[in-house]
Amino acid sequence: xxxxxxxxxxxxxxxxxxxxxxxxxxxxxxxxxxxxxxxxxxxxxxxxxxxxxxxxxxxxxxxxxxxxxxxxxxxxxxxxxxxxxxxxxxxxxxxxxxxxxxxxxxxxxxxxxxxxxxxxxxxxxxxxxxxxxxxxxxxxxxxxxxxxxxxxxxxxxxxxxxxxxxxxxxxxxxxxxxxxxxxxxxxxxxxxxxxxxxxxxxxxxxxxxxxxxxxxxxxxxxxxxxxxxxxxxxxxxxxxxxxxxxxxxxxxxxxxxxxxxxxxxxxxxxxxxxxxxxxxxxxxxxxxxxxxxxxxxxxxxxxxxxxxxxxxxxxxxxxx
Amino acid sequence: xxxxxxxxxxxxxxxxxxxxxxxxxxxxxxxxxxxxxxxxxxxxxxxxxxxxxxxxxxxxxxxxxxxxxxxxxxxxxxxxxxxxxxxxxxxxxxxxxxxxxxxxxxxxxxxxxxxxxxxxxxxxxxxxxxxxxxxxxxxxxxxxxxxxxxxxxxxxxxxxxxxxxxxxxxxxxxxxxxxxxxxxxxxxxxxxxxxxxxxxxxxxxxxxxxxxxxxxxxxxxxxxxxxxxxxxxxxxxxxxxxxxxxxxxxxxxxxxxxxxxxxxxxxxxxxxxxxxxxxxxxxxxxxxxxxxxxxxxxxxxxxxxxxxxxxxxxxxxxxx
Numbered sequence: 036x037x038x039x040x041x042x043x044x045x046x047x048x049x050x051x052x053x054x055x056x057x058x059x060x061x062x063x064x065x066x067x068x069x070x071x072x073x074x075x076x077x078x079x080x081x082x083x084x085x086x087x088x089x090x091x092x093x094x095x096x097x098x099x100x101x102x103x104x105x106x107x108x109x110x111x112x113x114x115x116x117x118x119x120x121x122x123x124x125x126x127x128x129x130x131x132x133x134x135x136x137x138x139x140x141x142x143x144x145x146x147x148x149x150x151x152x153x154x155x156x157x158x159x160x161x162x163x164x165x166x167x168x169x170x171x172x173x174x175x176x177x178x179x180x181x182x183x184x185x186x187x188x189x190x191x192x193x194x195x196x197x198x199x200x201x202x203x204x205x206x207x208x209x210x211x212x213x214x215x216x217x218x219x220x221x222x223x224x225x226x227x228x229x230x231x232x233x234x235x236x237x238x239x240x241x242x243x244x245x246x247x248x249x250x251x252x253x254x255x256x257x258x259x260x261x262x263x264x265x266x267x268x269x270x271x272x273x274x275x276x277x278x279x280x281x282x283x284x285x286x287x288x289x290x291x292x293x294x295x296x297x298x299x300x301x302x303x304x305x306x307x308x309x310x311x312x313x314x315x316x317x318x319x320x321x322x323x324x325x326x327x328x329x330x331x332x333x334x335x336x337x338x339x340x341x342x343x344x345x346x347x348x349x350x351x352x353x354x355x
Numbered sequence: 356x357x358x359x360x361x362x363x364x365x366x367x368x369x370x371x372x373x374x375x376x377x378x379x380x381x382x383x384x385x386x387x388x389x390x391x392x393x394x395x396x397x398x399x400x401x402x403x404x405x406x407x408x409x410x411x412x413x414x415x416x417x418x419x420x421x422x423x424x425x426x427x428x429x430x431x432x433x434x435x436x437x438x439x440x441x442x443x444x445x446x447x448x449x450x451x452x453x454x455x456x457x458x459x460x461x462x463x464x465x466x467x468x469x470x471x472x473x474x475x476x477x478x479x480x481x482x483x484x485x486x487x488x489x490x491x492x493x494x495x496x497x498x499x500x501x502x503x504x505x506x507x508x509x510x511x512x513x514x515x516x517x518x519x520x521x522x523x524x525x526x527x528x529x530x531x532x533x534x535x536x537x538x539x540x541x542x543x544x545x546x547x548x549x550x551x552x553x554x555x556x557x558x559x560x561x562x563x564x565x566x567x568x569x570x571x572x573x574x575x576x577x578x579x580x581x582x583x584x585x586x587x588x589x590x591x592x593x594x595x596x597x598x599x600x601x602x603x604x605x606x607x608x609x610x611x612x613x614x615x616x617x618x619x620x621x622x623x624x625x626x627x628x629x630x631x632x633x634x635x636x637x638x639x640x641x642x643x644x645x646x647x648x649x650x651x652x653x654x655x656x657x658x659x660x661x662x663x664x665x666x667x668x669x670x671x672x673x674x675x
Binding site: 108117118163164165177181186187188189190191192193194195196198199200201202203210211212281284285286288289290291292293319320321322323324327328 | 428438508509510513519523530609639640643
C-alpha cells in the first residue's frame with residue numbers, strides 16, 4: 036500500500052506519494068507559509084498531503100499512513116517538536132495537530148532523520164550496519180541509522196553533526212557557538228568564504244557568474260566556477276572539504292560506522308568535495324574505523340526526506 | 356554465580372572475582388610483562404584469573420565465565436584485537452588464546468567499553484537510557500551504552516572520543532592527528548601545559564610539590580596545587596576543563612545522551628573539572644540535549660573495567 040511523505044522546510048513543503056519500494060509516484064512542492072504561525076503551516080501540510088493523494092487518484096483507504104519530516108528535535112514518544120528556530124516553534128505537538136487534519140495515522144520525525152532513513156532503506160545507505168547521514172546545505176544536520184532503525188538519542192535530538200566545534204573562537208554559528216562545523220563547511224559558510232576572498236584577493240570567474248553582485252554568490256556558484264577552472268573557487272571548495280573532513284573524521288572515530296552518506300546541496304559537488312574527505316578520514320582516523328568506512332554521496336536527491344518520512348509512517352503503522 | 360573480570364593495561368593487569376551484584380569480592384593487580392610478547396601477556400592474564408579464583412576459594416565450577424578488558428578495538432564476533440599500539444599488537448585473536456588457557460568461557464572487549472558497562476550497570480550510569488562514558492587519564496577513551504547494551508560500531512571501534520580534533524593545527528596527538536581532545540585535555544596534556552607555563556611564567560607551588568623536577572609533574576599534582584590555592588595550577592585545570600567541555604558538548608550534540616559519566620584519573624578533580632564542563636554544555640548545546648543531559652563523575656574507580664568485563668562475560672554465557 037502507499038504512504039504519504041511530507042517534508043517541511045523553512046521555505047518550502049515537499050509532499051509525495053511513496054510506494055513500498057521507495058518510489059515517489061506523485062510529488063508536489065509548495066511554499067511554507069512562514070508568517071502565518073502554526074495553524075497555517077499545519078493547514079498547508081494537510082492540503083499538500085491530500086493534494087498528492089488526489090493527484091495519484093488514491094482513495095483514503097488506499098493510503099496506509101502519513102509521515103512528516105520536520106526541522107528540530109522531535110520527541111519520539113509524543114511527536115512533539117521541541118525546538119525549531121527557523122519556524123519559531125517551541126514545544127509544538129505536531130503529530131496531534133496533523134492527525135486532527137488528516138484521515139490517516141500520522142508520524143512525525145526530524146527532517147535529517149527522515150532523509151537518513153530514506154537513504155538507509157532506498158538510497159546510498161542500503162545494506163549498511165551503521166550509517167551516518169550528513170546533509171550539507173544551508174546548515175549541516177544528520178541522522179544515525181543502525182540495522183535499519185534510527186538512533187534518535189535520549190530526547191530525540193541526536194545527529195546534530197553540524198554543531199560540533201572544530202575551531203574554538205572561529206566564525207559565529209547560528210546556534211550561538213563559535214567555530215561549529217556548520218559555520219565552516221555549510222553552503223552558507225562556503226559562499227561567505229568565497230565573498231571574503233573576492234574582497235581581499237585576485238579576480239575570479241565568480242564575479243562574472245554572480246553578475247558582479249556578491250550577494251548572489253552561493254555554494255553552487257562557487258562549485259560551478261571551480262568546475263570551470265577558477266582557482267579561487269577551487270581553493271574555497273578545498274577549504275570546505277578540509278573542514279568537512281575533520282568533522283566526518285571526528286564522527287567516524289566516535290561512532291565507527293561502516294558507511295557515511297553525504298547529502299544536501301553541497302553533495303552535488305561530488306568527487307571535488309568527497310575525495311578530500313575520504314583521504315583525510317583514511318589518513319587520520321585510527322584503524323579499523325578509518326580504513327574500513329565508506330564515504331558516499333546520497334542518491335535520493337531532494338526527496339530523501341519525503342521517502343524516509345513515508346517509510347517511518349508505514350513502519351509505525353505496521354508495528355502498532 | 357561469580358564471574359572473573361580482567362583488565363589489561365599498558366603497565367598493569369587488574370583481576371577480580373565479581374559477584375552478580377557487581378561487588379568485587381577479591382582483587383589483585385600485577386605488572387604487565389610488556390616486553391615478553393603475546394604469549395607471556397596471555398600467560399600472565401590466565402595466572403591472574405586463576406589466582407583470584409583460588410584466593411576467593413572458588414572451585415572451577417563456581418565461576419561462570421571470564422571477561423577481559425583489553426586496549427584497542429575488539430572485533431565483537433571473534434574477540435580479536437585489531438590494533439593496540441601500547442602493546443604493539445595487531446590482529447591478535449585474544450579470546451581464542453585466553454580460552455585455551457582458562458577452564459571458563461571467555462569474552463574479550465575494549466577496556467573503555469568494559470568500564471562503560473561497569474558504570475552503566477553498577478555505577479554512575481545506572482538507569483540511563485543512553486550513557487556516554489569518557490575515561491580521562493593518560494589518554495582519553497570512551498564507550499557508549501544504550502538500554503544497558505554496548506554500541507561498539509560496525510568494526511568494534513566506536514567510542515574513540517579522545518580522537519576528535521577540536522583545534523586543527525594544535526598539539527600533536529599520539530594518534531598522529533593534531534589538536535585531538537586527547538592532546539589537549541588528557542592527564543598527559545594537562546601536565547605538559549603546566550610544565551610549559553612554569554617555564555614561561557611566575558613561580559608556583561607546583562615547583563615545590565614536584566621537588567623542582569618538571570618531569571615529576573602529573574595532572575594529579577596540578578590538581579593538588581590547585582586545591583591548595585595555586586593560581587597557575589588552577590588556570591591549567593580550567594583550561595583542561597574548557598577543552599573537555601568542548602569535546603563533551605560535541606558528543607552531546609551528536610549522540611543526545613541522557614547521561615555522560617566521566618571516569619579515569621582526572622575525574623578525581625571532581626567539581627573543579629566537571630562544573631565548567633556542565634556549564635559549557637548547558638550554555639552551548641541546543642535544547643533539549645544540552646538542557647537535559649546529566650554530567651556526573653564515575654563511581655567505580657579503578658575497578659570499573661574489571662566489573663564491566665565480568666558483567667559482559669556473564670551476559671555472553673547467559674545468552675548462548
